Amino acid sequence: MKKRNGIKGAALLSVATTLALATAACGNSNDANNGKGASSSDSGGKGTVTLTMMHPWTSPNADNEVYKARIAAFEAEHPNIKINQDGVAAAQYKTKLFTLAAGNNLADIDVVWPGADLDPLVSGDLLLPLNDQMANWNELVREDALAGFNKNGNQYAVPTKQNFVDIIYYNKEMFSKVGYDTFPATYEEWIDAIKKLKAAKLTPISLGNKEQWPLQSSYMSTLTQRFAGDDFLQNVVDGKAKFTDEDFVKAVAVIDELTKLDAFNSDANNMDSVQAQDYFIQEKAAMHITSATVNARIRIDNPNGSKFGIALFPSVPGGKGDPKKAAGVPQFGIAIKSGLSKEKQDAALEFMKYFVNEDLYKDLSKAGIMVPTKTNVAGEGEINPFLEELMKLTSNGSTRVFDSVIPTQPSKEFENGLQALTIKQGTPQDVAKKTQAALDALK
Amino acid sequence: MNTLKGTRAAIFFGMLPALLIYIGIAIIPIFVSLYYSFFNWDGISAKSAVGFDNYVRIFNDSVFWLSVKNNIIIMVTGLIGQIPLGLLLALLLNRNLRGSTFFRTVGFMPVVISSVMVSLIWGMIYNSEYGFMNALLGFFGLDSWQRNWLGDTSISMYSVSLAYIWQNCGLYMVIFLAALQNIPGEVNEAAELDGATGLRRVFRITIPMIRSTILVAVVYSISNSFRVFDLVQILTGGGPAHMTEVMTIYMYNHAFVSRQFGYGSAASMLILLFSLIVVSLVNRLGREKDS
Known part of the structure; x- marks a missing residue:
């Protein structure tokens, strides 16, 4: 040895x-x-x-x-x-x-x-x-x-520490401006709010995806659970399910839909996550989706913290996962x-x-x-x-984070595929297929 | 000649330490990489021999060919950007303008600043929301020219190239300046007497006189373009979606991020192979012209 x-x-x-x-x-x-x-x-x-x-x-x-x-x-x-x-x-x-x-x-x-x-x-x-x-x-x-x-x-x-990777921070004023006094509870309402924010010339979501993990971790961990259920990722690793399954493709398609709605800031792929937080804190965007840790920076240590609310991803039509769950991971072992x-x-x-x-x-x-x-x-x-x-928001059980279940190589392949979607390249099906291929290549 | 003969052993022993270090950190690792390129290895568990499988997979990977294409873009734009620009700056500074030392320093500055700084500066210039480039275009009323310089995949690679040219042309300026100052004064005087002035003197006298230096600069510029890594890594990280990925980034991502050291070693072997081919081609072309 x-x-x-x-x-x-x-x-x-x-x-x-x-x-x-x-x-x-x-x-x-x-x-x-x-x-x-x-x-x-x-x-x-x-x-x-x-x-x-x-x-x-x-x-x-x-x-x-x-x-x-x-x-x-x-x-x-x-x-x-x-x-x-x-x-x-x-x-x-x-x-x-x-x-x-x-x-x-x-x-x-x-x-x-x-x-x-x-x-x-x-x-x-x-x-x-x-x-x-x-x-x-x-x-x-x-x-x-x-x-x-x-x-x-x-x-x-x-x-x-206990982290949740998928907290949606939102600007209460901007949401009430477009007619939402509480955070949208269903996917249709959420998309409607995004369209209205866009129409009001506001950036709906600030995203800093240069480092590529945010879409994979903060978005897809939960979206996968909402559409395909709690055990889907483990089932994929065990060979009992595939990324190409319809539910997962639907989850990936959310990123495609958000891109087509121009929901993200235009420089999303050139900014890191901290810069995207800054956009949100400076009220240049209505939402930012990231880890629970940032709660301290956005709300607790910020004199204007009360302007911002927190929420989880809404329920999705025909989804198999409990919409009250957040994607949690015990961190910094x-x-x-x-x-x-x-x-x-x-x-x-x-x-x-x-x-x-x-x-x-x-x-x-x-x-x-x-x-x-x-x-x-x-x-x-x-x-x-x-x-x-x-x-309280995160006390209703947790689901697992994408790359804590899926090994590094398919996770990286997935991140690249998601980033391609944000520049309107490829389709959700392609992304799912390539990610599955990268996982299969490990066996 | 005799004196040189007597000191040949001394020269050899004088160079030996440097030679040994060079063999240890440059030559041997190349062969070690070659060896690893035949294995599937995550760096932690045991290696398994896979023959040429890594190479086959690389050749079948469209992302690799995209990275080769991007390397060629960097190489070509680097050549047509850095060398003429460097020469132009050198010719200007060679004319004993007032403050030429100041401009020489300024021109050389980007070479000395670390690549991290260069990348951060250009990252801010290119930013689509608050960047200098778009603000400048907006100021002149050229709003329709405004772009997402690094995010728009049709131009992102050229945006990277521009930063690369800016970073390196000062180096060629200094190389050419040294060559220009080595042109004997008589040559220039004779040219002047014969009535060769201005552009004609540049093309007929100056450039032929420093031809060998230009050839060295061309070879250096080409081999340099295969090594570009830090600028791209920090400016775009190879993104969005591999569109600005060059071969070194491809190799780094596979070897160190995805922990496929065998695959990454195979990619690094191909980088070596490609740069050797291109550099030897250029050398041959240069020599043919000489004869």
């Missing part, structure tokens, strides 16, 4: 170097080397342990500040343990994580995603099973949230790399016990972020009313 990893490391390094030569110096190869350098130069003073940690907490979201403050607090209380942070923008985080994983160069502490994103790390034996440590968290964290990070009976990570020296492993566990505990969940709740705990850790009255509203 050890030897194989060594060869793999050398191999990946050379692949990375080829890339660096073939293209202009690419961030990944450099960073891979830096990561390695940092983890091997850990002998600071006597008894000081330096741990490396990679995380995606770089965007202006409320939770990112809480996480970073928590790391700082740990370092202040543990002068003998130093955390070397490597913050990677969320859109590139998974690519870097898996590239480092392929070279067996993971940071000592990593932030990981559940489900299909965790599988390669587990199959490569790259993460430390936390089974004998779980007494620390079993009482605190909900079982269904832990389940996504559990493979073959081993627990590999503990999630730090903290995991420890396997094969660390005893000293480092103890330090990493020490960090994890400190980092992932009730205080973190409490701080997150106060900042307006949902957490995967069994009880309300923040206590009565400590919860912001905007967060309470969000918790």
